[in-house]
Amino acid sequence: ALAGSERDPGLDLDAMQSLSHYWEGVRRQYSPFEADMRAGTSDVYNHEMPGGQYTNLREQARAIGLEHRWPEVSRAYADVNQLFGDIVKVTPTSKVVGDMALFMVANDLTPADVRNPAREIDFPESVVQLFRGELGYPADGFPKDLEARILRGAQPVEGRVGATLADVDLDAARTKAETAIGRQVTDTDLASYLMYPKVFTDFAHHRKQFGDVARIPTPAFFYGLSDLDEISVDIDKGKTLVIRQTGRSDTVDEEGKIKVFFELNGQPRAVRVAKAGIQGTGTARPLAKDGDPKQVGAPMPGMIATVSIKPGQKVKKGDALLSLEAMKMETLLTAPEDGTIAAIHVKPGETVQAKELLVELS
CATH class of the missing domain: 1.10.10.60 (Homeodomain-like)
Structure with a gap:
């Protein structure tokens, strides 16, 4: 618009077009991470998710195996918003609402279950932090009955939390x-x-x-190499690795892995890689029995972040047992009743599936 005027910025249209072509190619490589929205939707008037939260939450749902239940997650988001008092949903409050929505769908919880004081629920840590006042307070505060249930007798922060740091x-x-x-x-x-x-x-x-995996070409990083594919990786000035995949074994071991053979600067190497869609034949972790307060199961798929107990330790109802991390959402699991730790079936860093048995009490 300013070309030929005294404010002509001197933009090179051909150079700009080359950038467009570049980013078009980049977007193809990242297409699996798209939100997969094919058309506009009026559903935003129901769930009220900000755009960035919509794409993030959909990816979180995909990562923990709930993508096929996305309509339920969307409805749960609207339900959680009302449970929390119809709060303003911006970063980071929108994420907290999303965490709780995923938690409810993963555990088949209804709004009535969340309100039910007789139902023992280990709320996601982000929800506890929100109601504790660590992100500030809505103009009208939080619903008092839910606040008391989530905080379990703890007092919320008075005033601005930053002033107490x-x-x-x-x-x-x-x-x-x-x-x-x-x-x-x-x-x-x-x-x-x-x-x-x-x-x-x-x-x-x-x-x-x-090392710096950002140096690996994007297609190789996301999708791996096919047989006889070759790439070069610049790891430093004047230092380039030439990697060529030469083949793979057909035999799947007990961990669900196969051997992949490759050359690194002409030297033959091999590495074991998990084969997509194949489950290992190792011993599966048992599932927690529904309704048994002496068995603590995983509320959703994730990774064990911390374990705060040891066998033989006495615990009281509400004491911290371990924390589970799933796609930027951390949940602290607590003792459902007084007892003694009879068995711990996990350790930090292990990945678990929903409802797998984590801790047993006696």
Whole structure:
């Protein structure tokens, strides 16, 4: 519009078109992560999800095996919004509503179940933080009956939660971060650690084990190599790895893995890789019995983040047992009644499926 005027920005239209072609190709590589919306929908007037939350929540649902129940997740989002008092849904409150919606669908909970004081529910940690006031308060507050149920007798924060934060000893925090990841940290690393200690620590360990995976070409990173495919990976200035896949075995081992053969700069190598769609034949973890308060099962698929107990330990109803992490959502599982820890069937880092038995009480 400004071409030929005194404010002509001098844009090169051909160069801009080349960028369009580039991003068109990039989007094809990332197509599996699209929200898969093929048309406009009026359903937004029912669930009231912000656009970014819609795509994030749909991906979360896909990751924990609930994609086929997306209409139920959408309805649950609207139900949770009303349960919470019809709150303003922006980052991060919209995520909390989404966490609770997924939790309800994964556990087949209705709004009546959530309100029922006789029903024992381990709410997602983000929901507890919301009602505790860590994200602020709606103008009219939260529904008092639900607040009392979620906080289990704990008192919400008074006033602005940021005003109660203690000062950070940056030197001590830096030492703690360096101990956690086994190397010196930069100021940027320290800032990341202070804001997201677990996420940063996991990232640092991943980087230590695998290096900078961003250097792998996108198609190879997402989809792997087919037989006889060859790629080059620039790991540093003047240092290039040439990787060529040469074949794979047809035999699937007891863990559901096959051998993949490849050459690294001409040297033959092999690696075991999980075969898609194949279950390992190892011993499956038993399922928790419905209605048995002495058995604690997984409320949804996820990874065991922490285990706070040990066999023989006495616990009271409501004591923390372990935490489960599923697609940016953490749930703290607590003791359903007083008792003694009879058995622990999981350890941190293990992946579990919904309803698998995690802890037994006696």
